[in-house]
Amino acid sequence: MQLNNVLPLQNWLKSYSKTSMTNDFIAGIIATIVMVPQGMAYALLAGVPAEYGLYCAILPTLLYALLGSSRSLSVGPAALISIMVASSIGALNPQTDAEYLHYAVNISFLAGLFLIAMRLFRLGSITNFISMPVVSGFTSASAIIITASQLKHIVGIPVASGLSFDETLWQLGTHIGEINYTTLFAGILSCFALWYFKGHFPKLVKKLALPTWLDQAISKAGPMFVVLIGAVLVGVFDLHETANIAIVGLIPDGLPSLQFVPVDIALWKSIALPSFLIALMCFVTSITVGTSLAGKRKERIDANQELLALGAANLGAAFSGTFALAASMSRSAVNHSAGAETTIASMVCALGVLLTLLFLTPLFYFLPLVVLGAIVIMSVSSLIEFHQIQRCWKLNKADAYSLLATFITVLVFGIEIGICVGIIGSVILIIHRASHPHIAIVGRVGKSEHFRNIERHDVHIDKHVLAIRVDESIYFSNVQCIENFVFEACYKRPETRHVVLIFSSVSFVDTTAVDALDNMIGKFKNLNVQLHLAEVKGPVMDQLQDSQFVSDLTPGKIYFTTDEALKSLTTL
């Protein structure tokens, strides 16, 4: 029982059929076809050699497959996390490639530890405090930074990884004379080919009426085709020498050697904040993708289990000597639509990547970097969601502002500060909303027993009796606002002799609120106004009776219904 909780896979295997196995196997192969080119591309984005992207997709993917609670997530290199890794390491100014990689491994390690620590404290609900507009603003801005960072591959100008957005643009601008036009042409062609393979090619394949699995596999193989065609063209025409097109070069065949991460407190201190933010965004993006896919087939994601699984996957990345990872939105969608039934599909994918590393790396020797750059750009282009600003503006102005603020901060001040601003902004918004409860003066609808907001309905109110409905529980952060509202209303209506607070939506009160209510009785007496309550719920009644409030209220009464209160007070 306990073990089943830790290994969701065990539960699934109980009803695992031969059909499920076939489905998982096919989905796994399709996922491999997508994973290999994308993995190499995201490794470049993270600023490390291409093979490290494939290392990300073996041990980490296996660990997620064992522990994850989502049947469809494809955990491995992910664009957002890769750019965060590059920008974090860029800020540390590493001198050699080995140092760069050392930072990357330690960031994976710390991110894994942070995720597992969050699991221990059961902080799965932490995603509740990051609003959709903040994530959207962050994602759009990051996608723009990612695109800018890959332009160097498209135009063939060597620029360092991990520069900030403005530095990248500045470097590109000042070296604009060095554009390699063959590379640029190849880049545009690759982008066009990827666009074609994504949008139009699947329709063409469909017409062939192949078996579903083959149709799926061919439809999703666009990036793989572009990679292979690119490598063949460069190899055949020696373009890396004649046209100076940058290529991946020798990929060491064989598997990554497993390694421990030595304790280095000084280093860990310097990367703690970026690692935490990477862990946070790893969790937020993965849970967002996972939840939306699970919703499509009656499943539920266990947020705390995901923290464990993603933590283990990132530790796996550290032990494989590679960079941090997360669930990739695009690959997970492929996995899902390819019919993955359990995480066995991910295991098949890990095996596929492993076989690729063992036997197929020579194929990628001539693979031009420009093709990988194009793959990154085309994958993230759909993440730029300008239409969200318009949508938020219509729905909720505060959302539109927080989206824009996050978006601009990420572009101007970088990804880390951007996330921090987004989170702090979200907390301020929560506090602001929690301190401005909804309150309404209500009046009687016709001769009925219904009472409605006087600002929105044509209702009758008595000039001596003011009925005010408080629409939220009362506690320290909102009681002042309620008190101000009530007295403001009294000052505006000097003929008021009775105030009835309708507590129909008040589920609890805290000590500060009880004290404030108690003080209000005295202040009302000074205004020659008597306070009453109505529709007090059971638990709130108990709380009030435990305090002095009820005796202080006398001769004010606590009425069962608003109707009763108003009938009794109006006739006085």
Added chain:
Amino acid sequence: MQLNNVLPLQNWLKSYSKTSMTNDFIAGIIATIVMVPQGMAYALLAGVPAEYGLYCAILPTLLYALLGSSRSLSVGPAALISIMVASSIGALNPQTDAEYLHYAVNISFLAGLFLIAMRLFRLGSITNFISMPVVSGFTSASAIIITASQLKHIVGIPVASGLSFDETLWQLGTHIGEINYTTLFAGILSCFALWYFKGHFPKLVKKLALPTWLDQAISKAGPMFVVLIGAVLVGVFDLHETANIAIVGLIPDGLPSLQFVPVDIALWKSIALPSFLIALMCFVTSITVGTSLAGKRKERIDANQELLALGAANLGAAFSGTFALAASMSRSAVNHSAGAETTIASMVCALGVLLTLLFLTPLFYFLPLVVLGAIVIMSVSSLIEFHQIQRCWKLNKADAYSLLATFITVLVFGIEIGICVGIIGSVILIIHRASHPHIAIVGRVGKSEHFRNIERHDVHIDKHVLAIRVDESIYFSNVQCIENFVFEACYKRPETRHVVLIFSSVSFVDTTAVDALDNMIGKFKNLNVQLHLAEVKGPVMDQLQDSQFVSDLTPGKIYFTTDEALKSLTTL
């Protein structure tokens, strides 16, 4: 008009009568009688010579009298602020008295600037985010620390000011052999005398049937009597030499010379946090006292105006070369009950203190420190509110925990960390509450049109139709909790075919909420359940119509009332 807003006093003077003037004059004299001994005592608490406490009560009190919006607050040296000053400076480890004073002046200056900055950003509502239990825990623990810090005067053991609670106790414990028994005897006697003058003496005075003002003046003069009797006894019997009782000694007569505070960025950086916390607690305690007193006589305190007035008062303290201050609870209560009608009373008090400094300082030469220590201890003893823990425990467990946590943190880790923990705890509590909205499954009461929570009422529910009332506005921090509740309820009732969400208390939705609701429609379809809404308010309806939600909801409907929804769905 604008000027009246800045100077509340101007408004009051419009209807200022001769009676008001007389009342203010009498109240001012009574306040002086209380201010002089208390000011000197709080100076000792702050770790500076006694006269600096009186300096706090001239220019600062005048500035508050000009700008303050409370008619009764007595702004000047305050126990809590004094101990915070002492502990902040203690942490900086000053080497000389001049350095100690230099720190004190700069803290006053920065605290004043912070208060005025908070005024500029209109942060008067910042007090909403500090709950009564946090303030109570903080005050009780500070009162204990204050008492411990004054024990040295009672037992006559020289211990430095500004030590932490445990250091103070340790110093006292290790020097226990050095107790001066005459001093201890004098201390106990002083405490007893102060207790008698506070509790029993006023009753005795009342029997004399004196005019009210004289009755009041004599009743409140207890500390002044004890100070004078102590000074006379020491002077007559030469106790400072024969029994080694510590005395105040020579107080330089005349006024403090006004001085500028030179810019010193390095110093300001080191005292920025404690100065900010002092500004915050100055504002919180003053506004608490002010609000409770204003409530007693149909007045309102303008929080933002108070920020300005308290900021000016603290800048005044800095320019007078003395320590930070706030409204004192005990003195303000005296001021109020003595009948102060406007801040003219405070001006009279400032004048009284000024005259004391000019002409009466020789009276205090022989004043024993033990008497001042006793005054401090007796003033703060009423701040230790152990009964609040019991009260909070009954009313609201979370309040009891936050009270205890703040109390213990202040005692163990000091005042600064204690406040920070209290504030962070409050924010976490707000976020927690904001993310756990009240939700209830409701059923029909009898054959009526009323629907109530099934957990608390005996109501009828249809097995195919689940009616769920959401009692708060829906936004990013609580939408997940609502979704979990709704699906949990559906899983528990597999026969459910229709879910009606009752939006009677939903005043707005944000983008994250609309997205989540939209996703829920799809998830419900997987469960073969149809979603409907009921009692949607106008503005929320507009928001939903602007999004895709309404079209996605079809064939689900939005019903005007819950009754209508359930009647229509039950018959299906």
